[in-house]
Amino acid sequence: xxxxxARRVALISFALAxxxxxxxxxxxxxxxxxxxxxxxxxxxxxxxxxxxSRLIHEGNVFVPFRxxxxxxxxxxxxxxxxxSMAAYGISRMINVTGxxxxxxxxLGLAIPGQVNIIPIYILFTKLHLTNSLIGLxxxxxxxxxxxxxxxxxxxxxxxxxxMFEVAGIDGATTWRIYRSIALPLSRPAMGATGxxxxxxxxxxxxxxxxxxxxxxxxxxxxTLIDFRxxxxxxxxxxxxxxxxxxxxxxxxxxxxxxxxxxGLTAGAVKG
Amino acid sequence: MVLPALAIYAFLYLYPALSNLAYALxxxxxxxxxxxxxxxxxVNMTNNDxxxxxxxxxxxxxxxxxxxxxxxASLFFATFLVKNTKTNIALRTLYFFPTILSSVSVGLIWTxxxxxxxxxxxxxxxxxxxxxxxxxxxxxxxxxxxxxAFSQVWFHTGQMMVIYIAGLQQIPAELYEAAEVDGASRxxxxxxxxxxxxxxxxxxxxxxxxxxxxxxxxxxxxMTQGGPQNSSNILVTLIYNTAFSSFxxxxxxxxxxxxxxxxxxxxxxxxxxxxxxxxEK
Numbered sequence: 169x170x171x172x173x174a175r176r177v178a179l180i181s182f183a184l185a186x187x188x189x190x191x192x193x194x195x196x197x198x199x200x201x202x203x204x205x206x207x208x209x210x211x212x213x214x215x216x217x218x219x220x221s222r223l224i225h226e227g228n229v230f231v232p233f234r235x236x237x238x239x240x241x242x243x244x245x246x247x248x249x250x251x252s253m254a255a256y257g258i259s260r261m262i263n264v265t266g267x268x269x270x271x272x273x274x275l276g277l278a279i280p281g282q283v284n285i286i287p288i289y290i291l292f293t294k295l296h297l298t299n300s301l302i303g304l305x306x307x308x309x310x311x312x313x314x315x316x317x318x319x320x321x322x323x324x325x326x327x328x329x330x331m332f333e334v335a336g337i338d339g340a341t342t343w344r345i346y347r348s349i350a351l352p353l354s355r356p357a358m359g360a361t362g363x364x365x366x367x368x369x370x371x372x373x374x375x376x377x378x379x380x381x382x383x384x385x386x387x388x389x390x391t392l393i394d395f396r397x398x399x400x401x402x403x404x405x406x407x408x409x410x411x412x413x414x415x416x417x418x419x420x421x422x423x424x425x426x427x428x429x430x431g432l433t434a435g436a437v438k439g
Numbered sequence: 440m441v442l443p444a445l446a447i448y449a450f451l452y453l454y455p456a457l458s459n460l461a462y463a464l465x466x467x468x469x470x471x472x473x474x475x476x477x478x479x480x481x482v483n484m485t486n487n488d489x490x491x492x493x494x495x496x497x498x499x500x501x502x503x504x505x506x507x508x509x510x511x512a513s514l515f516f517a518t519f520l521v522k523n524t525k526t527n528i529a530l531r532t533l534y535f536f537p538t539i540l541s542s543v544s545v546g547l548i549w550t551x552x553x554x555x556x557x558x559x560x561x562x563x564x565x566x567x568x569x570x571x572x573x574x575x576x577x578x579x580x581x582x583x584x585x586x587x588a589f590s591q592v593w594f595h596t597g598q599m600m601v602i603y604i605a606g607l608q609q610i611p612a613e614l615y616e617a618a619e620v621d622g623a624s625r626x627x628x629x630x631x632x633x634x635x636x637x638x639x640x641x642x643x644x645x646x647x648x649x650x651x652x653x654x655x656x657x658x659x660x661x662m663t664q665g666g667p668q669n670s671s672n673i674l675v676t677l678i679y680n681t682a683f684s685s686f687x688x689x690x691x692x693x694x695x696x697x698x699x700x701x702x703x704x705x706x707x708x709x710x711x712x713x714x715x716x717x718x719e720k
Contacts, residue, residue, distance in 0.1 A: 171625060175519050178515070178516070178519065179516070182516060182534060182596075183530060183533055185593065186534065186536060186537060186593075189549075190536075204557075205556075208557075208559060250443050250447065251444060253441070253444065254441045254445065257440035257441040269441055269445070272445075272448075273444075276448065276452055278702075278703060278706070279699055279702075280650065280698070280699070280702060281452075282654055282678070282695070282698070283456070283695045283698055283699050284452065284455040284456055284459060284695075285678065285682065286459060286462060286678075286682050286688055286692045286695065287454075287455035287456070287459045287462060288451070288455050289683075290458075290462070290688070291451075306447075307451065309447060309451075310447055310452050313444055313447065313452070317444065342440065343440075367538075370541070371540070371542060373542065373543050373656070373657040373660065373661070374657060374679075377660070388541075389541050389543040389657070392543045392547060392661070393543060393660075393661060403551050406547050406551075407551075410547060410548065413543075413544060421536070425532055428535075428539060429531075429535060432538055433601050433605070
């Protein structure tokens with residue numbers, strides 16, 4: 169009896185701890201500042217799209233939105249392609265080379281990427297890749313390759329070898345086996361890894377903060393940080409920006425909960 | 440087939456990591472010519488850098504707080520939601536939700552919640568009569584680090600809970616049945632079945648949470664940027680500021696080598712401790 173009661177109280181409290189802040193943000197996007205301060209949880213008195221139009225015209229939010237979209241999709245696509253090729257290659261090597269390569273990439277998991285910010289900054293300045301979306305994509309790919317290769321190699325190693333071997337006997341080239349057998353089989357693993365990468369790249373602040381200063385190259389998280397300075401006392405604008413910046417991932421989460429949970433926990437367990 | 444990935448990895452990960460070692464032995468402001476100073480940076484870090492010592496302390500406090508509370512909370516809620524009922528699955532989806540938000544969004548939301556004048560946290564404390572708890576959470580040196588750590592726990596408890604649930608579902612039901620036959624209370628069942636059986640999962644959760652907390656740059660940068668008076672400055676934010684606010688690139692490199700060493704040592708220690716624990720049971 170007491171257990172069930174306590175369990176229920178705990179579950180509801182945590183649920184509220186998530187629902188309340190989320191509601192404050194969503195409702196706040198339609199309110200005026202004063203209303204947010206005085207009645208953060210109340211229904212907006214007048215549902216107004218004023219903040220949104222201000223965000224579009226004054227804050228020019230389409231530009232960072234587009235940049236985030238370009239950087240994220242390109243980073244994810246390139247990383248997935250390179251990582252799945254490498255993971256397949258490594259999992260098919262039965263000699264020492266495979267083990268050494270796997271260890272080499274695993275090294276990237278042990279060292280947090282943030283350790284490299286200074287050499288990366290210096291290198292990218294030399295290569296004129298600061299203030300460049302291509303530069304951001306390159307960093308993202310480099311930083312997320314180790315974890316992706318790790319997840320996908322583990323996956324390929326668990327597929328029965330015979331499947332690949334039979335195809336090899338039939339005369340299929342390595343490339344052909346990769347494309348016609350390995351890739352289709354790995355769709356769920358690739359999907360989960362892809363979502364994991366999407367969340368990381370979409371939300372990243374550190375590298376854009378370091379490499380981007382030009383307004384037309386900024387990504388969403390960086391723009392949010394700017395807004396924090398610009399609209400320091402205007403939470404209605406900040407909440408609207410948060411809502412817009414989070415929307416793509418929230419919509420994806422609603423439709424693909426399973427893949428999200430699988431991807432974001434695989435990243436954690438393996439990382 | 441490995442070649443393209445290897446090339447990028449070598450050029451943009453391994454090569455920078457190695458050149459980091461070289462930069463750590465230099466004094467360089469990013470503009471004038473770099474000067475080789477040997478181990479001078481490291482000597483300075485050990486002997487005359489009070490700020491660094493404070494920040495290392497903060498990093499450990501922050502990580503310790505998050506690891507303890509996040510692990511406890513995620514295990515606590517996992518034990519409640521282990522069965523795959525409809526309500527439980529819905530609650531898991533809800534609890535997991537903050538994980539998909541960006542650290543910057545979470546940081547800004549909590550900046551509002553913690554606001555001393557109109558923030559929600561203080562409004563609740565005042566409403567239930569705990570006026571003395573209505574503090575300037577992020578603005579005070581005493582509380583800023585822990586206030587951010589609490590946001591981090593809010594942010595990632597759901598993610599760790601899902602990992603725990605996967606682990607708990609592997610525990611054979613017979614163990615609980617046997618315990619029940621023996622008349623074990625819920626607490627005894629938890630202590631003698633769940634906790635020891637979940638030890639491998641705990642090892643994963645603790646290891647991941649540790650690294651995640653050491654890396655919490657985005658959250659801290661968006662909430663306090665390490666302030667006030669460096670009270671919420673941790674190693675990663677310090678490294679960033681040393682390089683990009685003070686323009687001491689060599690010194691920042693040396694600090695980042697300290698970060699690698701700290702993370703590696705902690706990971707290694709945890710593995711040993713948790714392996715001994717799982718080995719005994």
